[in-house]
Amino acid sequence: MTIPHDEAEKHILGSLLNRPALVSDVVEIVQPADMYAPRHEVIYRSIITMDARGLAIDPLTVGEYLTGTGELAAAGGALYLADLYATPPATSNAPYYARIVAEHATRRRLHAAGTRIVQLSASGEGDVAEIVEQSRAEVDAVSATAAATVTYVGDTIDDTLDALEQPSPATPTPWxxxxxxxxxxxxxxxxxxxxxxxxxxxxxxxxxxxxxxxxxxxxxxxxxxxxxxxxxxxxxxxxxxxxxxxxxxxxxxxxxxxxxxxxxxxxxxxxxxxxxxxxxxxxxxxxxxxxxxxxxxxxxxxxxxxxxxxxxxxxxxxxxxxxxxxxxxxxxxxxxxxxxxxxxxxxxxxxxxxxxxxxxxxxxxxxxxxxxxxxxxxxxxxxxxxxxxxxxxxxxxxxxxxxxxxxxxxxxxxxxxxxxxxxxxxxxxxxxxxxx
CATH class of the missing domain: 3.40.50.300 (P-loop containing nucleotide triphosphate hydrolases)
Structure with a gap:
């Protein structure tokens, strides 16, 4: 079960090559590992790294960066970058496509986790409690990719005050x-x-x-x-x-x-x-x-x-x-x-x-x-x-x-x-x- 969405991934990359300011919005929703096509993952990871370093982002600069890391061929080559840039989608829709890609990636991970859990339980080997713990870890690994949420100060004040009444969470050093x-x-x-x-x-x-x-x-x-x-x-x-x-x-x-x-x-x-x-x-x-x-x-x-x-x-x-x-x-x-x-x-x-x-x-x-x-x-x-x-x-x-x-x-x-x-x-x- 692959559940790819090639067009949505292309829309995201085309949008970022045309409008790099969108990187901060998109990266909150989708991670490089969420990309199904390996070349898209390589390109997206490079764009995120370049943005973090304050580098200019366009087909030429991304191509030069990928050449420096030895990954240009894995990314589909300079012509593929140019194709993504030359047919730009409506960049305002980039977050929408990012949610599609993230959802498909989560479905793939859930399917893979479910398959591993079935294999663990059907093997007839190992301690049951250990199998339950491994199964829980599989599901936790999927949920760990959840998107960031917006939290206001007013939403956390009660929890903060409650925490102040508890012992310090710090562990003393030996000194x-x-x-x-x-x-x-x-x-x-x-x-x-x-x-x-x-x-x-x-x-x-x-x-x-x-x-x-x-x-x-x-x-x-x-x-x-x-x-x-x-x-x-x-x-x-x-x-x-x-x-x-x-x-x-x-x-x-x-x-x-x-x-x-x-x-x-x-x-x-x-x-x-x-x-x-x-x-x-x-x-x-x-x-x-x-x-x-x-x-x-x-x-x-x-x-x-x-x-x-x-x-x-x-x-x-x-x-x-x-x-x-x-x-x-x-x-x-x-x-x-x-x-x-x-x-x-x-x-x-x-x-x-x-x-x-x-x-x-x-x-x-x-x-x-x-x-x-x-x-x-x-x-x-x-x-x-x-x-x-x-x-x-x-x-x-x-x-x-x-x-x-x-x-x-x-x-x-x-x-x-x-x-x-x-x-x-x-x-x-x-x-x-x-x-x-």
Whole structure:
């Protein structure tokens, strides 16, 4: 069951090529994936991207853009773009045709979802409750494409006041002093944690994941570190066993006793790790959606932003790609209604300054990251004591800026308050340094 509507799709594209100002109206109704004809999807996606970047839109410029992405042939070629432009429909009807295309797309998705549900139920395999959950997810995936609605302030005031009477939806960070400034990890917010290599941004990501997992499920995309190395750090954090002894396989009897003591807790930890290297925001979203089907999703963590892969066919400068990803991660936070914590590498500029403390300008490959983030935390290592780490709150959309001092216990993959010094952690263990 295909339910295509080729003419309606052509009407939309012809209207946009003739009157680009309609893009904002049409994109609220129909998405690129709603197009049935593959070439129409390619053209429409390109027009939306060009509009978002403020580029002129006509058959020539769209053709040049598609040539740059290597997709001109897939879009039907320059002549097809000219044909769409040369026979313009009544552009005022573009929203009407957009609704037709969106409706047909929804019908196709419903039919496909129904087919998959029938296959699941007829297979005679698997747990019934799991099949029900998978079926619900199929229908939810269809309803997620619903068009935006108009909501007035007066319609939401009662809900807002009711929400103010409830506890804060933010999840506290592991550090009380930091909570006092940023208020915790807020749903729908993008947090960027920036640092030079080896300062401890992955430790912050692990600490955040462990704390957030007490409230629900965490989707952790580890682009830099494979799963086994990440597990070593989680074990070190929880059991207070040095990472180097795990890596070298020189664990003592006391180490094994500590690990045995936390094994059950780690086994119940709801942190889902995706350690594929070259992922895009689409992959991050898909992983998060999969995790959300197992239980409430409370956070998405990406380690780290600059390692995310460019979309296939992209030939843009790297800083533009990173800028797009930071914006998409912000939108993902709103879409999933959970905090997204993106670890980010800083450039070398601060190392060449008299004041070595990092600033927003040091965010590597993209100044757009600081614009999209709700909160930016920058890590700074003290010159006189490399275990002392300042967390600089360089941006805080929810309140004041400031700084918090933490103590890095690298061998135990921990960032603790400056006064933390449990005897059992430090006795006979490396007191400083360690993986970061």
């Amino acid at each position: 009380t002093d930091l909570n006092d400034i940023i208020g915790g990890w807020r749903p729908g917010a993008l947090y960027v944690v920036g640092a030079r290599p080896g300062i401890g941004k992955t430790i912050v990501g692990i600490e955040a994941a462990i704390g957030l997992a007490e409230r629900g499920h965490v989707a952790f995309s580890s682009l830099e570190m494979p799963r086994d190395e990440l597990m070593h750090r989680i074990l070190a954090h929880q059991a207070l066993v040095p990472i180097n002894r795990m890596d070298s396989r020189t664990l003592t009897d006391d180490d094994w006793r500590k690990i045995a003591g936390v094994r059950a807790a780690i086994g119940a930890m709801t942190v889902a790790i995706d350690d594929r290297g070259a992922v895009t925001t689409t992959d991050v979203r898909a992983h998060a959606r999969t995790v959300s089907r197992r239980g409430p999703l409370v956070a998405v963590i990406v380690d780290y932003l600059q390692l995310m892969a460019s979309p296939r066919g992209e030939r843009r400068p790297r800083h533009e790609v990173v800028a797009d990803y930071s914006r998409q991660l912000k939108l993902l936070a709103k879409e999933l209604a959970c905090p997204v914590i993106a670890l980010s590498q800083l450039n070398r500029a601060s190392e060449n300054r008299q004041d070595k403390r990092p600033s927003l300008a040091d965010l590597r490959e993209s100044g757009a990251v600081e614009q999209d983030a709700d909160v930016v935390l920058l890590l700074h290592e003290h010159e006189e004591d490399d275990t002392a780490i300042d967390v600089l709150i360089a941006k805080n959309r929810h309140g004041a800026r400031g700084s918090v001092e933490l103590t890095r216990r690298g061998w135990f993959s921990r960032m603790d308050t400056a006064q933390w010094s449990p005897t059992r952690a430090l006795n006979s263990q490396p007191p400083q340094g360690g993986p970061r």
